[in-house]
Amino acid sequence: MFHVSSFWLAPAITATPATAIVLAIQAKRTLHPLALAPGLGISVWHALKVTWVVAFLGYRVVWRSFIFPIYFSKLRNIPTVPGVPLLGQFVTIISRECGVPQRRWHRKHGPIIRYYFPFGSERLSVADDALLKYITVTDPYNFPKPARAAQWMQRILGKGILLAEGRNHALQRKALTYGFSTQSIYELMAAFWEKSLLLGDILRQQMEDAGETTRSIEVLEWANRCTLDIIGRAGFGIEIDCLRDQHAPIRVAYQKVFNFGFFSRALHGLQAFFPWSKHLKSQMNRDMEDAQKIILDKATEVITARIEGSKNSKSSRGKDILALMAEENLRLETQGKPAMSKETMRDQVMTFLGAGHDTTATALVWTLHLLSIHPKIQTRLRDEIRQYMPYLFDKDCRHDPVKLDMVNPDALPYLNNVCREALRYIPPIPMTVREVRNEFTFGDYTIPAGTIIYILANAINRLEYFWGETADDFDPDRWDKLPETAGTNAFMTFLQGPRGCVGRKFAETEMKVLLCSLLSIFEFERDYQTPDPERW
Template sequence: MSESMPTSYIMLVNAVLAAFIPLLVYLLYLVFIQPRFNPLRKLPGPPSKRWRADHLGMVMNPSVSPRMHEAFVKQYGRNITIRGPIPWDYRFFTLDPVALGHVMKNSHLYEKPWQSRRLITGLIGCGMLAAEGAAHKRQRRVATPAFSIQNMRALVPLVFAKGHELKERWAAMIADPIAGDSGKDARRRIDVCHWVSRATFDVIGSAGFDYQFNAIQNESNELFNAYKEMFEVAISQQQGSYRGLFAIYFPIIDVLFPDKAVRTVRRCQGVIRRVAGQLVQEKKRKIAEAEASGVAHQGKDLLSLLLRSNAAADLPPEQRISDEDILHNINTFMFAGSDTSSLSITWTLFLLARYPSIQTRLRAELLAVAPTASLAALTSEEIASLYAAVTDLPFLENVVRESLRLIPPVHSSIRVATQDDVVPTSVPVRTRMPDGSVQDLMHVMVPKGAFIHVPVEGFNMDREVWGHDAWAFNPDRWDNLPEAVASQPGLYNNTLSFSAGPRSCIGLRFSIIEIKTFLYILLTNFVFAETESQVGKANVVLTRPYVIGKHMEGSQCPLYVSPYVAEA
């Protein structure tokens, strides 16, 4: 036995070395060899002297990113290299409209990195936010009919009903003499982020799959709580820890050593699979029964429209999506449809509270089209007519545009090059050549595997494009935009707030309906003012409001809300 141990030990050492040496060689290649041939190193950019130094904190933290974006452009230009968290991670950072337009348009060349897709898939499944290539095209083709103008207009009365319900709930809260002030100047401190989120959950529950969360009234629904808790724990309260980073690269960590967040997400996903899965099957049964009786199913919710589109006779079988994909996209609609809209509404109310003169001016415009009857007494046709009048109001349009420009729901994004590419630019790029000289080139060589940082907020707030007051909330700028704005890429008014290109936001129309409807109802009934709490921005998947010093309490935006009383 004792004679065999040295042999076994040697075999073990050899096995370890056989596994370790190739890994060591690969790491040495990444650290010392690959960077020498990376063309992005030839671009100008901020220095990175320390081995672990990176620049992501500068460009992704909303409290400093506007200043850093501007400093980079002034010192290094619009097309530069920044460093990621590891020494060989050189990233292409661009504030060039031509370069950015090329990246966003060619989604087959520039995809979401597998790290981002794994994070999204682990939370809400492989819906349109995570799918790439043929899978994304197939899902988007099936979903596009559901988001037609006609179908979105049909949802207007539902959105008005939920806005009215939220208004009634707030009015009752303010009138409660125990909970708030009483009398003529009654007001109540309300976390508008929390309450608007509950309302948009109700909207997407009804509009998404004809399901009643009743979140405005209470928070007892198990499906609502599953979604809310999952998003809050996995997104709003995430700290960007090294554990989370390692778990993306080594998922076995979460399998063997799940922490509280992982266990919470798993529990919530179990509820969603059970309840939402039943909703999908029940909806399919109703559609089949309607077809069997020769009557078209009349459901206008997104799930019904999605299922009907997926079963359309002119859709080839190979282009249909599975029930699992349907569920993943319902999860995607729940996340994107409730979170982005609620944050957009919240930030707009916050800005209007900060700029009371703009709030007063907007309220006057909204009241000018208000009907004499209460919303509850209006028919669906009258609601549709009211929304048509509201959506055409010029100052409301300017306020919404300006709010989405100044605080886009997505602060920044990232893409990865799937092959070597030549990216055109609108301005010369000072590029270091192999012989040590520097030349001005009108393109950038991007190697396969390189990350491209897409500074959404940076494009929206670029003072060289939008003017010297681009960092200020000025809705009137939209009446006289600088000429440079016209060259900016973007689906929505030359901003990147709803992205651009083939992967732009499919729910743009639905989101604008929610934003304008809620602003109309809330501003014609309430006055909003800032509280003593300091609210800041945090880039946690989406741009979320937090009370300074209370980050771990989750997203919050407390405002004083008081009833609007017309002057005699």
């Protein structure tokens, strides 16, 4: 029986007869059960609740999980991964490296596949060249990020170019293009070299102080500290100094964001689907709030100083990306054209700080891992670096600014190939997700609004119908003789088109400089006392 709080109708004694009758009837309806069957007493509200639960389960389990996806969905003609829609392939997906199950399904079922999340929720994975071009180049703003996923990421990355959509994204990209041009990146080379060489010097000094010739280190931690220092100097003209101070506030903030246990990871993922869960009183949410405040305060401090600086004489302006962005924004304002607000520029700083350091560090570490298990490739790359930059191998000359100023990392062909191949083989961002805004037709398929589409670089980058029979091999030489099928959309590490990574040249150059610095000092071998990171 459904119990409610009892109340006595004492006011009915002094009320008018009509009022007393109405109140009495209402009280009777509330307090006395309605007999639905002999011997069974149940309140109306209880019956309604049971009916609602049964109806909801019937809708989710019978209609949405079986009847609709199999017989009525507009996506039903798309090749579908075998399985029960009620459960879907969710467990398989979350228990494997991102993109690996879809890679296997594409090989078996073709370039456009449908699979299920629990309760018949349909998902598409796309690896078709023409459809990828349509999504990324032809009509990119018809495929925004799902709103819940964007809200989850905004807490740390702000509403910068990574999460902006439509006209706002186009405006932001236009304002950022000059700062991320090839020429602008080359002018930042001194900052790249300074921090990359410092990383090598610190690691070598630690080994010398300990009297060691071999040491096992957690490279990712050091790589993150170095790339955060680089984005601080080259991106914003500030010193974060994580390499010398592991307790630098901004670094501690990102450690709270990215380093957490199983329960926190589960809650982190839950927030993409249930935004209210970010208000739960968990350690992860407290850490996220602390980190968000530190990052937001730093971004506000940086952008305020830079906006003021951009209004001064030209000689006082720096060459960092933020200075160029502020200068371009001021030019647009003076011409009466749409420009970014202070808040939008602040969000760009948040985006560059978060996405700009972690992805490059991850790419660097995966490259070192691949070189450690392919020693011949590592030796060949080191020999090329020695040929082009012999002074890097001399402890007394490696910091010579004149020599470093003459260096162009893009001039090393094998270095280019190694970096491209590492980024293809293990992309640091293995996927992106999009939601269809307006229904569209592709060939025989009708894709309705609201459809969730995954573009999985970790699947596309290693499919045989793009890369040939050696798609699963780590082979830098492939870039000297690519098959005709390996077109633009076969390499989705940075996406393509207007939504492609605006910082691609920055990341690639940074990665090359870091490799030159480290390989001129160290030889890398895999520590077989630790689990193989490629095997889950």
